[in-house]
Amino acid sequence: xxxxxxxxxxxxxxxxEELDAYLxxxxxxxxxxxxxxxxxxxxxxSLNGGKRLRPLLVRQAAAVFGMDGAASLQAALAVELVxxxxxxxxxxxxxxxxxxxxxxxxxxxxxxxxxxxxxxxxLLTHAFALLAEEKCHPDAVVRVRLVAELAAxxxxxxxxxxxxxxxxxxxxxxxxxxxxxxxxxxxxxLIRASVRMGxxxxxxxxxxxxxxxxxxxxxxxxxxLADDIxxxxxxxxxxxxxxxxxAAAGKQTLVSRIGVDAATRHLGETVTxxxxxxxxxxxxxxxxxxxxxxxxxxxx
Amino acid sequence: xxxxxxxxxxxxxxxxEELDAYLxxxxxxxxxxxxxxxxxxxxxxSLNGGKRLRPLLVRQAAAVFGMDGAASLQAALAVELVxxxxxxxxxxxxxxxxxxxxxxxxxxxxxxxxxxxxxxxxLLTHAFALLAEEKCHPDAVVRVRLVAELAAxxxxxxxxxxxxxxxxxxxxxxxxxxxxxxxxxxxxxLIRASVRMGxxxxxxxxxxxxxxxxxxxxxxxxxxLADDIxxxxxxxxxxxxxxxxxAAAGKQTLVSRIGVDAATRHLGETVTxxxxxxxxxxxxxxxxxxxxxxxxxxxx
Numbered sequence: 309x310x311x312x313x314x315x316x317x318x319x320x321x322x323x324x325e326e327l328d329a330y331l332x333x334x335x336x337x338x339x340x341x342x343x344x345x346x347x348x349x350x351x352x353x354s355l356n357g358g359k360r361l362r363p364l365l366v367r368q369a370a371a372v373f374g375m376d377g378a379a380s381l382q383a384a385l386a387v388e389l390v391x392x393x394x395x396x397x398x399x400x401x402x403x404x405x406x407x408x409x410x411x412x413x414x415x416x417x418x419x420x421x422x423x424x425x426x427x428x429x430x431l432l433t434h435a436f437a438l439l440a441e442e443k444c445h446p447d448a449v450v451r452v453r454l455v456a457e458l459a460a461x462x463x464x465x466x467x468x469x470x471x472x473x474x475x476x477x478x479x480x481x482x483x484x485x486x487x488x489x490x491x492x493x494x495x496x497x498l499i500r501a502s503v504r505m506g507x508x509x510x511x512x513x514x515x516x517x518x519x520x521x522x523x524x525x526x527x528x529x530x531x532x533l534a535d536d537i538x539x540x541x542x543x544x545x546x547x548x549x550x551x552x553x554x555a556a557a558g559k560q561t562l563v564s565r566i567g568v569d570a571a572t573r574h575l576g577e578t579v580t581x582x583x584x585x586x587x588x589x590x591x592x593x594x595x596x597x598x599x600x601x602x603x604x605x606x607x608x
Numbered sequence: 609x610x611x612x613x614x615x616x617x618x619x620x621x622x623x624x625e626e627l628d629a630y631l632x633x634x635x636x637x638x639x640x641x642x643x644x645x646x647x648x649x650x651x652x653x654s655l656n657g658g659k660r661l662r663p664l665l666v667r668q669a670a671a672v673f674g675m676d677g678a679a680s681l682q683a684a685l686a687v688e689l690v691x692x693x694x695x696x697x698x699x700x701x702x703x704x705x706x707x708x709x710x711x712x713x714x715x716x717x718x719x720x721x722x723x724x725x726x727x728x729x730x731l732l733t734h735a736f737a738l739l740a741e742e743k744c745h746p747d748a749v750v751r752v753r754l755v756a757e758l759a760a761x762x763x764x765x766x767x768x769x770x771x772x773x774x775x776x777x778x779x780x781x782x783x784x785x786x787x788x789x790x791x792x793x794x795x796x797x798l799i800r801a802s803v804r805m806g807x808x809x810x811x812x813x814x815x816x817x818x819x820x821x822x823x824x825x826x827x828x829x830x831x832x833l834a835d836d837i838x839x840x841x842x843x844x845x846x847x848x849x850x851x852x853x854x855a856a857a858g859k860q861t862l863v864s865r866i867g868v869d870a871a872t873r874h875l876g877e878t879v880t881x882x883x884x885x886x887x888x889x890x891x892x893x894x895x896x897x898x899x900x901x902x903x904x905x906x907x908x
Contacts, residue, residue: 333764333765336763336764336765337760337765338760338761338763338764338765338766338769338793338797339760339761339765339766339792339793339796339797339800339801339825340765340766340769340770340789340792340793340797341765341769341789342763342764342765342769343764343769343772343773343776345772345776346764346768346769346772347764350764393729397725397726397729400722400725402720402721402722402725403722403725420702421702422700422702422703422772422775423772423775425697425700425702425703425725426697426768426771426772428729429693429697429728429729429732429768430763430764430768430769432729432732432733433732433759433762433763433764433768434759434763434764436736436755436758436759437755437756437759437760437763439755440752440753440755440756440759441756448748448749448751448752449748451748451752451755452740452748452751452752452755453740455736455737455739455740455752455755456737456740456741458736459733459734459736459737459740460637460638460639460737461638461639462733463636463638463642463730463733463734463737464633464636464638464642464643464646464647464650464730464733464734465633465636465637465638465639465640465641465642466638466639466640468646468726468729468730468733469638469640469641469642469643469646469730470640471726472643472645472646472722472723472726473643475722475723476643476645489640489641492639492640493638493639493640496639497638497639497640500639501639525639
């Protein structure tokens with residue numbers, strides 16, 4: 309395995325273990341007792357072999373400042389809970405209406421719609437619970453900054469707003485700029501937040517945070533470009549989810565606008581831009597550099 | 609007006625003004641721009657003349673420790689956003705399938721299901737954003753405690769778990785104990801959290817927090833009892849939402865189990881219990897006492 313693949317399988321294993329331990333009635337806590345069915349749906353929607361790229365970005369950004377993976381793991385888990393909630397809600401019949409996710413029935417198919425809505429709501433809520441715990445970081449000032457960052461990345465001006473724009477785009481024409489804004493919010497905002505949360509955990513100063521934000525924004529664009537290219541070029545089997553759906557749903561992507569070849573060139577430029585943003589950092593930023601290169605490689 | 613009604617109309621006005629100011633694209637923030645449709649749906653689901661009882665409880669619990677209403681307003685707003693998100697999601701076709709809320713079309717009727725899901729998700733997310741802001745409280749330690757409290761009250765072991773139990777109860781028999789647990793989670797947990805958040809804001813010590821928690825738990829039971837009694841006895845017009853629906857939906861409440869007369873007596877006892885929990889506090893706890901009495905009075 310390449311060093312990148314070792315890192316990716318390492319974080320995937322750590323996150324699966326943390327999810328498995330956290331998503332249990334006793335650990336979730338609260339004044340009552342989490343019902344079995346709700347916990348099972350939360351587990352189904354998250355313990356599903358995801359790549360855990362956002363947790364990897366949290367870890368790699370924290371590593372730029374010398375923080376080890378164990379110290380950034382709880383914040384990484386919080387980001388992953390938000391990502392999993394967004395997939396559960398996006399898959400709902402009223403949204404993208406997907407039956408399949410990573411080769412398994414989506415939560416509303418395996419359970420029902422009401423349970424899927426509540427499982428998503430709960431994963432989102434518990435992401436913030438995780439960030440509030442002292443285990444996340446000993447300094448409460450850091451913890452509230454993480455809460456603010458995750459909320460900004462996933463709220464109306466971030467991921468949820470991007471999903472709204474995506475749905476609106478199915479029924480109305482979008483300019484290239486509008487597609488870029490939608491994607492920067494829908495996918496980019498949480499990737500940007502992941503990188504920034506790692507930097508905040510690591511104690512980045514303003515200048516370092518700005519550089520990592522630029523990396524995160526470029527990395528988010530690269531990730532989305534790769535995903536849109538794969539939706540056109542890959543098979544359902546290889547992706548573990550329905551492909552070719554964007555075009556069928558009338559979804560507008562940069563790939564549908566400029567074609568696969570131009571999008572692939574644009575992806576290469578965007579990865580170069582992401583890596584350039586890290587020019588001020590030494591080998592401790594190699595993890596982030598490799599992840600950016602992976603975004604380009606996966607589209608081939 | 610009684611003093612209680614003055615307090616209730618005062619907090620309602622303050623919360624409406626704060627909601628109006630906060631639910632605007634510029635104030636919501638994020639790396640992108642919140643889409644107009646999403647902001648409109650968030651406003652529709654929250655700027656609707658709610659009684660704002662939970663914000664009142666935050667304010668009244670903080671007032672026990674001498675904190676004025678302005679200082680607790682941001683935390684009160686956060687609790688109200690969570691309450692409004694829960695109503696939007698509970699009204700969805702996959703959940704309670706309600707077309708009417710406070711005399712107005714529910715969010716999924718006024719907009720559509722996808723928009724309602726996203727509006728609820730966003731209100732929940734921004735509740736935590738509000739608690740993370742320095743404006744909420746100058747001490748970050750207090751702010752992370754508020755985040756933890758709100759998450760515990762609204763997550764899988766609180767409100768969301770209670771809604772799951774409520775849905776499960778429609779298709780399976782519930783004991784009185786199971787009904788009580790469901791209601792303590794679905795409605796009680798956020799009322800309990802409201803009181804505790806006010807106490808935390810005010811700097812309550814362990815003993816005071818325990819007393820106010822006991823008050824909050826009894827107040828939550830009283831509120832739910834009054835609501836269930838009203839569902840049987842009041843008209844749709846008086847409530848501004850469909851009534852008699854619990855029985856029609858096969859929902860199990862203590863009222864359906866023990867009857868209106870016994871439930872009304874039980875309500876009186878529960879209000880007495882709530883007020884008894886405040887025995888250690890002086891006139892600064894009169895607001896909380898009056899609110900408990902109001903829960904009994906509204907069922908008549």
